[in-house]
Amino acid sequence: MEFGIDGSTNDEIEANATMGEVSSSIADENKTDDSLFDLVYKQDQDDNITQDSSGGDTIPSAIPAVSVVPADEPYVGQEFDSEAAAHVFYNAYATSVGFIMRVSKLSRSRRDGTAIGRSLVCNKEGYRIPDKREKIVRQRTETRVGCRAMIMLRKVTSGKWVVTKFVKEHTHPLALLPGKGRKGFIYEQYPNEHDKIRELSQQLALEKRRSATYKRHLELLFEHIDEHNDSLSKRIQHIVDNVKEMETKEQESHRSIQLLTN
DNA sequence: CAAACGATAACGTCATGGCC
DNA sequence: GGCCATGACGTTATCGTTTG
Incomplete structure (x- = not known):
């Protein structure tokens, strides 16, 4: 599979799937990254999920360098027209799959710096270096757990970017993402985490319901306060009118x- | 065979945005 | 506004590979 990005500026990068179905503009401000992806x-992912989950077998722990792989999974030798296309992919x-990509090392030519x-x-790649400062007011949460999942890209003489290394395995549970078949896909990858993920999902759902209830209560309370304010305003206005009327009569x-x- | 170049890891700095 | 969390990327060192 090969992906291309036409246009030289970052503002107008256009991803073209050479398989011929789709092309889209990254810079379109009306679209989120997710919608672009x-x-x-969409088509590839849906196809893959169906394939992965239909068999019921566990995903192979290591994929050979060149083999039959799902269309949306990187593989060694995969080519992109540009670095940006590889980023998008x-x-x-x-x-x-359920993790967040981070752009890491850049290698430059010692000759011309390109x-x-x-x-x-x-x-979650690598480990965070301990902070040597004496006073740390807020302890940062651990975000680096030494995960080794990555792809390595190298620019070849033709100007294309080729995947030279692909590490699929993560050292941590993947995030649970909404979408058809993804739960099962992730659960198969991490069977030991299945129960924990389900438990956390249930807790999350419970907390969401609870917060929705609190929100409704607050909204009702605010409505009640508004009504009370209106009532008080009317009463005060009525009193003011009466006082004015009395003053007029008195005069x-x-x-x-x-x-x-x- | 030596120099040039690439791969990789460890570590540090800087920029940015969010939180208090 | 200062501090913190995070990502991006530079620097350096070491080792392996390629090339003249």
Whole structure:
């Protein structure tokens, strides 16, 4: 499979699937990244999920360098017209599988300084260096767990970018993503995490319901407060009107008395 | 065979955006 | 506004491979 990006500027990168189905603009501000990826890869992903889950067998732990692989999974030797095309592809793959892509190492030519290599890694790649500062007010959560999942790209003489290394395995559970068949796909990859993911999902659903209930209560409370405010305003206005009326009457009676005495 | 180049890892700096 | 979390990427070192 081969992906291409036409146009030289970052503002107008266009991903073209040479398989012929789809092309889309990354820079289109009305689209999210997800929608872009959905456009480009939806068909492939759906096909793959069906294939993966239909057999019921576990996913092979290691994929040979060149073999029959799902269409949306990177493989060694895969070519892209540009580095950006590879980014788009791997980001879509990451989204579909359930992790976040991070752009990592850039290799430059020592001769002319041009980019000749790039690593795209899982965002949990490597380990965070301990902070040497004395006072840390907020302890940062651990985001690097030494995950080794990545692809390595190298620019070949033809100007294309080729996948030279693909590490599929993650050292951590993948995120649960919505979508047809993905749950099962992830569960098959990580059978030991199945129960925990399900438990956390149930907790999440419970908390969502609870927050929705609280939200409704708050909205009712605000409505009640508004109604009370309106009622109070009307009462105050009524009192003010009455006072004014009384003052007017008092003034009129005062004038009448003055006329009579004169 | 030596120099040039590439691959890889470890570590550090900087920029950016969000939180308090 | 300062601090923090995070990503991007540079620097350096080491080792393997390629090339003249």
